[in-house]
Amino acid sequence: xxxxxxxxxxxxxxxxxxxxxxxxxxxxxxxxxxxxxxxxxxxxxxxxxxxxxxxxxxxxxxxxxxxxxxxxxxxxxxxxxxxxxxxxxxxxxxxxxxxxxxxxxxxxxxxxx
Amino acid sequence: xxxxxxxxxxxxxxxxxxxxxxxxxxxxxxxxxxxxxxxxxxxxxxxxxxxxxxxxxxxxxxxxxxxxxxxxxxxxxxxxxxxxxxxxxxxxxxxxxxxxxxxxxxxxxxxxxx
Numbered sequence: 001x002x003x004x005x006x007x008x009x010x011x012x013x014x015x016x017x018x019x020x021x022x023x024x025x026x027x028x029x030x031x032x033x034x035x036x037x038x039x040x041x042x043x044x045x046x047x048x049x050x051x052x053x054x055x056x057x058x059x060x061x062x063x064x065x066x067x068x069x070x071x072x073x074x075x076x077x078x079x080x081x082x083x084x085x086x087x088x089x090x091x092x093x094x095x096x097x098x099x100x101x102x103x104x105x106x107x108x109x110x111x112x113x
Numbered sequence: 114x115x116x117x118x119x120x121x122x123x124x125x126x127x128x129x130x131x132x133x134x135x136x137x138x139x140x141x142x143x144x145x146x147x148x149x150x151x152x153x154x155x156x157x158x159x160x161x162x163x164x165x166x167x168x169x170x171x172x173x174x175x176x177x178x179x180x181x182x183x184x185x186x187x188x189x190x191x192x193x194x195x196x197x198x199x200x201x202x203x204x205x206x207x208x209x210x211x212x213x214x215x216x217x218x219x220x221x222x223x224x225x226x227x
Contacts, residue, residue, distance in 0.1 A: 009153065032214050043117075043203055043218035051214060090155060099144050099163075099209035101216065105155040
């Protein structure tokens with residue numbers, strides 16, 4: 001069975017600084033990996049996903065993530081934080097070809113002006 | 114706009130009362146899901162439906178029932194609400210065609226049981 005660990009339930013960065021949100025997964029088969037964002041009082045919105053092919057994937061709002069099999073990681077980055085990036089971010093995993101997702105516990109990102 | 118619609122958005126129940134949370138999607142997706150979100154616990158799967166007429170238990174099914182009424186609609190029922198069911202409930206759908214994995218979520222139902 002898959003599992004996901006998000007390191008750091010709260011992360012604060014200054015506006016304009018690098019955003020790095022960490023995600024490590026455990027899966028016995030090749031995984032599909034996802035990042036979702038949740039703004040206050042809203043549902044989750046897909047930021048980006050890795051299924052096959054290029055290991056560096058680009059998503060919406062300037063975010064990107066890199067699948068590193070050797071490190072079982074799928075960290076989310078953005079070069080320059082914006083106030084509008086303040087939200088909660090969830091990493092999720094599924095076994096390749098399995099539609100069911102397992103979610104991490106989330107990381108709340110705060111942007112300091 | 115195409116997407117997943119959940120009703121109601123907010124609900125307060127007394128312990129022991131029953132209610133049904135409604136979910137409908139207009140994207141012709143086969144698979145639909147119900148999750149609950151609790152602080153520090155992420156999203157946990159309650160029930161899912163891989164296609165019309167089928168339902169399966171997820172991680173936390175106790176105290177809930179579901180109905181896949183047709184391809185569009187997937188409802189979640191609490192027969193006798195308990196304070197432990199206070200949570201935010203999300204419905205999601207997907208069409209597991211190769212290369213198109215990932216859910217579309219509704220905006221959630223915030224349920225309080227007193």
